[in-house]
Amino acid sequence: MSKIKKLNKTTRSNFITYAIVIIAYILSQIFSSAGIMSNSLRGQLVPICAYVVMAISLNLTVGIMGELSLGHAGFMSVGAFTGVITAISLQDSVTSGPLRLLIAIVIGGIMAGIFSLIVAVPVLRLRGDYLAIVTLAFGEIIKNIVYCLYVGMDSNGLHIGTVSIEALQMEDGATTIINGPMGAVGITKLSTLLAGFLLILFSLFVVLNLIKSRSGRAIMALRDNRIAAESVGISPSKYKLMAFVTSAILAGMAGTLYAMNYSTVAAKKFDFNTSILVLVFVVLGGIGNIRGGIIAAVILTILPELLRQFSEYRMLTYAIVLILVMILTNGAKARQFLERIKGSLRFIKKKSDGGGAVNG
Amino acid sequence: MTVLSNLINGISLGSIYAIIALGYTMVYGIAKMLNFAHGDVIMVGGYMAFCAMTYLGWGVLPGILLAVIICTVLGVVVEKLAYKPLRSAPSLAVLITAIGVSYFLQNTALLIWGSDPKVFSSVVSLPSLKLFDGQLSISGVTQVTVISCVIIMTALVLFTSKTKIGKAMRAVSEDKGAAQLMGINVNSTISVTFAIGSGLAALAGVLLCSAYPTLMPTTGSMPGIKAFTAAVFGGIGSIPGAMVGGILLGIIEIFGKAYISTQLSDAIVFAVLIVVLLVKPTGLLGKPINEKV
């Protein structure tokens, strides 16, 4: 009997997460078709989905695996640009837009996964702040490389160079896909809110199911105590790699989704600040709390839009809100205060539960 | 000869990184936090010196002094308001707060001074040093930068090893709890560390803007990240490490620009960092981490 109750408890939390996402999707569909939603907010819907996927993905690295990553936007970048190249080169052979988007997202994810294997070498050797700086370095390297990347396509296929578009020596009427610092150009917008919604569901499915499995437990055990985990036969390299690559694949997919929402995307879009932005989602949502990360991603992407009326004070307000929220949720005095409130609440409810390791 | 001149340029740029990295490393050693707002203190320092000299018509030395004083106060105030309440919080929360402070400083600067770059006139009026019949010329800024870096470094090493406050700083960085039990005021020690780090950042700001004379609200970000990289490169928490890391980073960057690719120079710097960390996982002069079982 207790087994059924237990299963219900863990699945209940996941169910709530899925429900929130589905309801949010339905509401935004209704609002946007009823015309209640402002144009600028409607334009933010797909980016919000991409950021939500990024938050889920980074939570896997930071919250579940317990390693700080400061270069997650790097994987997003890899996914974005390979996704765009894929989509544009398939323009003639695959006529169905959604199918082309799906292929682009899959390829974007796979390429980001391959790149993460390269970064994984230091990831498996380094710890803590040293690892954080390596991820930061990786993000910057990716940005730098895309800056001097020129990709075009003509009837002979893809041309890739590092000097300029002219240096690719393509035929007349060739398409430019990536134009150095300008980034990807001439993208046919394929991303839709539905695609974003489905990608969020997919990421949630992967990460939540991973956490509640043998592999997920091993990853969290390594996070909590590496030496103890090794003592019961868990290989750190295998499971850290698993978490890291999965996280990168999801980030790559989010990157493709994001890029395919615009007609041009510059490499600058995926710099250190974006990595930090996603990290802020994860930390504000509660490290390791997937649902919290999703909510934080949505609120923090909409917030600057809502603050638009303060125009120039917008980012300043954002900064102050960020600092205050951190102090209020993590400060010693604020925490004591919260504990007291919780204590009295518990007294009223008289019933408390321990809660799982990870809230879905 | 160009190799030599590139080397000197590298050392000069590296000296600026080193001065910034010293601030990073000291704060990390004592507060165990990555102070991402450190780079923006550089920017504030630059603007302060700029305002004093351009708008108020002050001389060079009073201008620098004002920048140092204001940044020192700024560092201490930021620590008291934003970081101190989070002393026992998870390190990620502190990191995000530091990023918040960084946004705050950048956007305040944006409101006050606008986004268009200000042209910073060099604070150094020293003539260039010509060597080898004028084939090699070392600019005044370069001379001052390198010399001040050496002086600062020596002073800091003496400070931490000889003075009472310096020893207290080392004690706090080893073990906060034990230091407190021995009667060391941990809070004031941390304040002093932030004060020194921010004062150095102001100096670095003035030197940076003298060498690369554009001043924008985002001027401090990239040098900040590079200096952080330098601190990790040399072994974060180690003062000589910050020095070595900074200078090497500067040399690699200039050589990368000169001989490989201007656009890829940052990528080269970061790639070298990754390789170094793979060989020495705690940086060049960092202490190896041993976990006791």
Added chain:
Amino acid sequence: MANDREHRTKMVPVPSKAIIPERDLDKTPILEASHLGIDFGGLTAVDDFNLTIGRTEIAGLIGPNGAGKTTVFNLLTKVYQPTRGTILLEGKDTHGMNTIQVNKLGIARTFQNIRLFDNLTVEDNVKVGLHNQMSYSMFSGVLRMPKYWKQERIAHERALELLSIFDMQDLADHKAGALPYGAQRRLEIVRALASNPSLLLLDEPAAGMNPSETSELMDNICKIRDTFQIAILLIEHDMNLVMGICEGICVLNYGKIIAKGTPEEIQANPQVIEAYLGKKKGEN
């Protein structure tokens, strides 16, 4: 490799009827360490350590603080690679192996300073111990294949069964980090047991326990040995526990063995008394 370990690929046996084992030193011993030694930067922490443990023996490792007892555990579990000497586990040389391989071969341990997975539940802590006795892949886990459900169900039952050794099955849903100290020590033992060892190393299992808890622990250690038919090597300062349940005792001082024998022999050994109490006045 897989064939000769077949008897261990099944999950840990269900604790059922107790069998009191004979002294079994005549059979092939579970562990043979010979001339084991390690230096840390010129300082010899352990030197010429020789120890043989029988298949179902309870052995004790005692000695003053800093004698190198935990270092011996770290050598056996390959947290440190020994500088000298060999370790044979079930007759196999563990040279060049790491902690993970040694665990798969049959050594599990607890830690002096408790090392639990604090943010996981008690049950999940035990399930991490059961990790290598489950075999479904990451994909079966994510896609929730039938394999997943079947193995997770077995693991859940097994985890509760193992927890029931210490009467902890009701704590299964609590976070490990929130448990009281004594329960954390017991959970460490359960987790180690879950990895199906043939040799269990306990590092000060009774530290911080009161006499009644200690005597309960003694009963439980014997119960574990009897039901699982495994060998246990324990480090302990509580002499009642050591003398009460250990069949063989090894005394370590300054990294070297100064005495080995039965509890009676150890209690009468003048060198051991000296190591613990210091030299008597008048002797030199």
